[in-house]
Amino acid sequence: MEEGVGARPGAGGLCLFVNGTVGGLMTPLGVTVTDDDGVDWSGDNFDKADAIGRVVGGLALDALDAADDVADPDLRFRSTRFLMPVENFAxxxxxxxGIFDRQLHDYDPDQEISETNLPKVETRIDLVEVGPLSMLTVPGELAPEVAIGGYDGSHVNTTEDELIDPDNENPPDLSQAPPGPYLKDRMDGVENWIIGLGNDELGYLIPAYDYKLSETAPYLEEAPGDHYEETNSIGPSATPLVEEMATRLIEWAP
Structure with a gap:
């Protein structure tokens, strides 16, 4: 981006990469990447990572070429802090x-952890608006469907995979999936971004309707099916609380 991609000149300035909604293992692992020279990269190595970077850089330069200038954009900033319960036993x-060195709140360390003495961590969400661009931060790895929905299959975008793996022994009950508007729908910018890992890393933020734990060793072992993310989430209250606080921030007006 800054210095150019291939023969294309760069845009100068400083290029900043931010995460999107990367929960649910949104990853290029197992994906073949084709660079601008038509070369395929599929190994788990730096060459593939470099190819991804160059492809993304080229797409960013394309976007800049087609972008509209915004003269004297307004800058607005909102932020909220709140307490998140640590429900994950691990x-x-x-x-x-002492592995996690972080202040806990609403918790008496001299008493056993219980429903009435549950440790909490302080976290935050920000909403930054620059002209037509609205950027909402979330304190973890948000599952994309929390942001944009897609429970009807409208965001599968491929014919190679189905919405639900037919071999999944413990599939989600999509009849219980939440209706919209979803988090990104609630934002009111012309362009809306959700920035994952924005201020914090509280683990995966999973849709509450499909949050499933192992019956024998919750949080330590995965529930049957596709439920790795629960083992590395702070707890089932996290996503509803993030959605609630984000919506309050979006709807707040001075």
Missing amino acids: FQALFLI
């Missing part, structure tokens, strides 16, 4: 033995 243990 995370609680890591706090107790």
